[in-house]
Amino acid sequence: MHPRMIWSIYLKDTRDAIRDARVLVAILVPLGLGIFYHYVLDDNVANIAGLETTAVYAASESTDLPAALAEVVSGTFTLDTTAVASADEVRRQVGAESADLGLIIPAGFDAAVRAGAQPEVVVVVAEEAGADVYFVVASLGSALREVSGREPPATVRVEQTGVSSRAGTVFLEVGFRSYSVLVTIVFLVVMISMLAVPVILAEEAEKKTLSALTMIASYADVVIGKALVGVTYIVVAIGLQVSITQLWPKNWLLFGAALGTLSVSLIGFGLLLGSIFRSANQLNTWSGFLLTPILAPAFMVGVPAPAAVETALRLFPTSQATMVAVNGLTGRSLFANPGFGLIVIAIYGVGAYAVLLRHLNRNRQ
Amino acid sequence: MLASEPRLDLTRPQLEDDTARPAMIEVRDLSKSYGDVRAVAGISFSVASGEIFGLLGHNGAGKTTTIQMLTGRIQASGGGARVAGFDIATERERIKPLINLVFEEQNLYERMNGRDNLRLFADLYAAPRERADQLLELVGLTSAAKRKVKGYSTGMKQRLLIARALINKPVVLFLDEPTRGLDPASARDLRRLIARLSAEGTTIFLTTHLMEEADDLCHRVAFLGQGKLVALDTPRELKLRYGERTAVVLLRSREEHTLRLQDAEDAARLATWMRDGEVLTVHSQEGTLEDVFIALAGQPL
Numbered sequence: 001m002h003p004r005m006i007w008s009i010y011l012k013d014t015r016d017a018i019r020d021a022r023v024l025v026a027i028l029v030p031l032g033l034g035i036f037y038h039y040v041l042d043d044n045v046a047n048i049a050g051l052e053t054t055a056v057y058a059a060s061e062s063t064d065l066p067a068a069l070a071e072v073v074s075g076t077f078t079l080d081t082t083a084v085a086s087a088d089e090v091r092r093q094v095g096a097e098s099a100d101l102g103l104i105i106p107a108g109f110d111a112a113v114r115a116g117a118q119p120e121v122v123v124v125v126a127e128e129a130g131a132d133v134y135f136v137v138a139s140l141g142s143a144l145r146e147v148s149g150r151e152p153p154a155t156v157r158v159e160q161t162g163v164s165s166r167a168g169t170v171f172l173e174v175g176f177r178s179y180s181v182l183v184t185i186v187f188l189v190v191m192i193s194m195l196a197v198p199v200i201l202a203e204e205a206e207k208k209t210l211s212a213l214t215m216i217a218s219y220a221d222v223v224i225g226k227a228l229v230g231v232t233y234i235v236v237a238i239g240l241q242v243s244i245t246q247l248w249p250k251n252w253l254l255f256g257a258a259l260g261t262l263s264v265s266l267i268g269f270g271l272l273l274g275s276i277f278r279s280a281n282q283l284n285t286w287s288g289f290l291l292t293p294i295l296a297p298a299f300m301v302g303v304p305a306p307a308a309v310e311t312a313l314r315l316f317p318t319s320q321a322t323m324v325a326v327n328g329l330t331g332r333s334l335f336a337n338p339g340f341g342l343i344v345i346a347i348y349g350v351g352a353y354a355v356l357l358r359h360l361n362r363n364r365q
Numbered sequence: 366m367l368a369s370e371p372r373l374d375l376t377r378p379q380l381e382d383d384t385a386r387p388a389m390i391e392v393r394d395l396s397k398s399y400g401d402v403r404a405v406a407g408i409s410f411s412v413a414s415g416e417i418f419g420l421l422g423h424n425g426a427g428k429t430t431t432i433q434m435l436t437g438r439i440q441a442s443g444g445g446a447r448v449a450g451f452d453i454a455t456e457r458e459r460i461k462p463l464i465n466l467v468f469e470e471q472n473l474y475e476r477m478n479g480r481d482n483l484r485l486f487a488d489l490y491a492a493p494r495e496r497a498d499q500l501l502e503l504v505g506l507t508s509a510a511k512r513k514v515k516g517y518s519t520g521m522k523q524r525l526l527i528a529r530a531l532i533n534k535p536v537v538l539f540l541d542e543p544t545r546g547l548d549p550a551s552a553r554d555l556r557r558l559i560a561r562l563s564a565e566g567t568t569i570f571l572t573t574h575l576m577e578e579a580d581d582l583c584h585r586v587a588f589l590g591q592g593k594l595v596a597l598d599t600p601r602e603l604k605l606r607y608g609e610r611t612a613v614v615l616l617r618s619r620e621e622h623t624l625r626l627q628d629a630e631d632a633a634r635l636a637t638w639m640r641d642g643e644v645l646t647v648h649s650q651e652g653t654l655e656d657v658f659i660a661l662a663g664q665p666l
Contacts, residue, residue, distance in 0.1 A: 008488040012474070019476045208472035211438065212529070216461050216489050 001224070005217040009225030014232055017200045022284055026196040027188070027237050034184035038245035041177035053132045054080045057103035058090045063110050065121070066103065069143040073136055087122075094124045101125050101133045113148045170302040173334055174326055179302050181245045182329060186298040186322050188237050189259060193266035194273065194294060195287050197230040201274030202283045219360040223271055230267040234259075250331025254338060258324035261342050265317055265349025266294070272356040298322045317345040389414045389537050389568035390435065394444035396592075397430050404430040406592035407444060412585075417559065417569040419579040421658065422589035428572040429469065431589070432539050435570070436466050449536045462490065465535040469542045471522040475515040479506050479525050482514060483532060490533040500528035503558075519546040527555065531562075538562065540571040544578060556582050576654040586654065588661055595661045600654055607660040608652010614638065615646040 017023045053073075057066050066081035073079050082099070084090055090102035102124035106112075112119040123140070125133055145152060171179055204210040204222070213222055238259060242248070249255035273290065277283040297319035300309065313319040323335035324342060335341070390412035397405040405427040412418040420428050433439045435448055437457040446453045449463040474482050483497035501507045504524040514522065523546055530538060543559070544552040559582060563569050573579050579586050580600045587597040596603055610626040614635060624631035626649070638644045 004491065005489050008485060012477075012485050016474060016476055207475075208468060208470045209474060211468060212472050212486070213489070214438070215436065215464075215466055216486075216533070 002217060002221050005221045006225045006228070009213065009217065009222055010228045010232075013200055013226055013229040017196070017229060018233075020199065020203070022199050022280065023196040026191040026199070027233060030184050030188035030191050031237055031241055033187065034181045034241045035244055037177060037180040037184060038247075041180050053077050053101075053136060054082070054099045055101050055103060055136065056082050056084045056090050056093050056099040057105055058084055058087045059103075059105035059109065060107040063105050064147045065105060065109065065143060068146040069103075069136065069139060072139045072142045072146065077132055077135070079136060090124055094126055097126060101129065101136060110147055113144060116148075170326060170334065173332070174302075174330055178247060178329065179326070181241070181247050182325055183298055183302070183322065185238055185241055185247075185259065186262070186318055186325070187295060188241060189234055189263050189321075190266060190291060190295050190298075190318060192233045192237065193230050193263055194270040194291060195284075196233060197226060197267050197270040198272075198274030198277070198283055199280045200229065201226055201271055202277050203280040205275065206279040220357065223356065223360065226271060226274075227264070227267045230270065231263060234263045247329070249325075249329045251328040253328070255325050255328030257342060258321045258328055258338075258345075261345045261349070262317055262321035265345050265352060268349050268352030268356060269294075272352050272359065275356060275359050294318055301326070314341075315344065317348045320344045387413050388447075389416075389450075390418070390446065390448050390570060392435070392444070392446040395431070395434060395441055395446050396443040397427075397434060397439065398442045403592050405434070405589075408587075408589070408592075408594040409444075410587055410594065410597055412568055412570060414568055415563055415566045416584045417563045417571070417582055419583035419586040420570070420572045420589060421574075421576070421579055421586055421654070422572075426589040427592040428589055429541060432466065432541055432570070432572065436464060436539055437461065462533060463536045464539065465530040465533055466539040467526050467530045467541060467543050469545065471519070471526060471546075473514045473522055473525060473529075476513060478511050478513055479517070480510040482525060483529055486529050486532045492532050492534075496532060500531055503531075504528045520548055520551045523547055524551070524555075527558070535567065537568045537570065540569065542573055543571060544573070544575065552578070576658070580654050588658060590661065596657065601651075603657045604652045604654065607657040608654075609656055610652060611650045613648045613650065614644055616643045617645050618643070 055066065055069070057063075059065075066083075070079040070081055084093065087104040090099075090104055093099045094102045104122035104124065106119050106121070109119050109121065121140075121144075123137055125137065142152075174182070201210075201222075204213070210222065273283060277286070294316075295318060297313050297316035298321070300313055301319050301322045305313075313323075320341035324338040326334055327338050388411040390410075392411065393409050394407045395405060395409070396403065396407045408427075408431065410418075420431060422428050430439070434441045435446055435453060437453055437460060441454065448460050451457075451459045451463075453460065474485070477485075479501060480497055483500060484494050486492075487494050487497050498507070498510070501510050504527055506521060506524055506528070509517065509521060514525065517525065523543075527543070530540075540559070544555055547555060556578065559569055559571070563584075571579075571583070583600060585597065585599050586603065588595045588603075596607070598606070612624045612626055612635065614622045614624060616622070616638060622634075624635055626632065635644075635647075
């Protein structure tokens with residue numbers, strides 16, 4: 001290994017590769033997508049179109065119940081409540097799907113509740129009501145206690161177990177915007193390491209400039225030089241992404257470890273691809289097919305999935321990196337065993353570099 | 366166009382004592398096989414310091430494979446060789462700074478300009494960066510130094526390749542089809558440069574399809590056929606040995622006859638014409654290297 005030669009190759013590629021449109025696109029697409037998500041999306045899931053729940057209620061006199069119910073569910077949904085003239089109107093609107101659910105509240109309801117009586121409140125739901133409606137219905141008990149002025153019979157403390165998967169609730173914990181931007185950062189790492197970097201190497205082989213370099217440098221010098229180029233592009237691009245989107249992790253070390261380990265590992269894979277494909281255009285053509293199975297697990301992390309799928313996600317470097325990065329971003333252990341996650345990613349990297357060096361040395365046989 | 370006046374210091378650094386040997390390339394029973402195919406089948410020769418040595422042969426004869434083995438790009442299957450005094454199998458890292466290669470392909474960084482192409486390799490070889498400008502001047506590319514190589518003509522690229530191969534002042538310079546794509550004037554200038562490098566002590570090992578080029582330039586040539594060395598000598602000796610010597614005779618009747626000098630019947634005819642005073646002019650012709658190759662390999666190049 002020759003540090004001076006590695007440095008020369010690194011400097012050459014850092015300046016030259018960015019002039020290649022394919023490399024530029026590989027960097028700008030995820031970067032642009034992240035910025036787009038930052039400005040378009042909202043961290044509050046309740047504000048996402050389609051997740052707002054509407055309720056109508058009929059009451060002959062003023063009641064605190066609708067407001068108490070909206071308050072109880074506000075951490076999860078926005079419940080928009082509207083008073084209507086009659087019980088029939090409540091039924092009509094729910095039946096016509098103008099509202100997600102309805103409440104028919106009898107006269108003197110609030111006073112009766114406070115007096116310890118048990119007045120009847122009717123909840124009207126549609127035949128195919130969604131989970132959000134039943135979540136609101138289930139929250140009625142808390143709302144009624146609120147209206148009655150009584151203390152809850154017990155305090156509830158939520159404790160996370162060590163093996164809890166947070167799939168499905170990641171959006172709520174991290175915020176929809178932040179999660180989406182985080183996934184575009186993983187996307188950025190994948191695009192640079194598995195498209196930009198291999199394009200740089202494949203082009204060297206295709207144009208035979210690799211032969212000129214290895215007249216004096218070793219294959220290892222070339223590979224390390226290009227790996228450093230990939231790392232540089234990733235660091236700069238992530239720095240830009242984080243600065244623009246204000247996605248400041250609460251645990252920088254864990255966040256950096258996740259993306260750093262992923263970058264180094266995937267660059268190994270990228271260089272392997274670059275040494276296998278005979279031309280940069282061929283690589284570019286097949287990249288969509290190759291990148292999908294690498295990228296998809298990262299996106300799957302935030303989506304509710306069967307236990308088997310969640311277990312399978314533990315085996316992919318991008319999903320592991322996303323999980324560890326989520327922990328770093330929130331500063332909480334939403335996903336268990338970040339150390340195991342980093343080891344899984346590193347194993348992929350060691351395997352990739354071993355195969356890569358073997359492949360390059362075999363070219364000399 | 367290559368610069369006609371030398372402006373570059375082509376003096377090489379002094380070699381270590383153990384490398385200062387008369388033979389810069391020594392090849393012994395060198396072979397290379399790809400599966401059942403023997404690309405090079407046990408060739409042996411040596412090239413002296415400052416010599417211009419030409420390796421000739423058909424496409425697929427094993428010329429490029431031989432260069433690849435001697436420059437350490439691929440490993441030999443058998444035999445061995447020493448280049449600049451070092452073993453190609455075990456001392457490759459010591460050979461690398463002492464040699465260079467003008468590739469058959471124009472493998473330049475096309476998005477970079479000519480100067481940056483040379484500066485990159487100056488950095489890799491730890492040569493001073495000013496050498497890039499000196500070499501650009503030598504090959505007549507100073508005015509195009511800041512232009513992207515993508516916009517260079519084939520001839521300009523070839524000249525830049527030559528300049529790149531001289532960046533480390535190589536002791537042994539390998540050239541794989543060096544005048545390919547050059548116009549006649551540029552090719553002539555390049556041949557002059559090669560001759561000058563040789564005169565200054567650089568050992569030149571080249572492959573070419575151009576028999577006239579080999580004839581003009583090389584001190585010795587070797588013919589490869591199906592991976593084997595079928596002949597090796599100076600061009601003149603090879604032509605005398607294998608070529609057909611002829612004489613073109615113009616008679617007073619304006620008839621022109623080509624006579625084979627080794628043929629007894631033709632010799633007798635010439636003697637008769639001479640005795641009768643019929644001969645106006647006689648031009649003797651020795652064989653060409655192409656004739657030699659046809660005689661050795663049975664087919665034209």
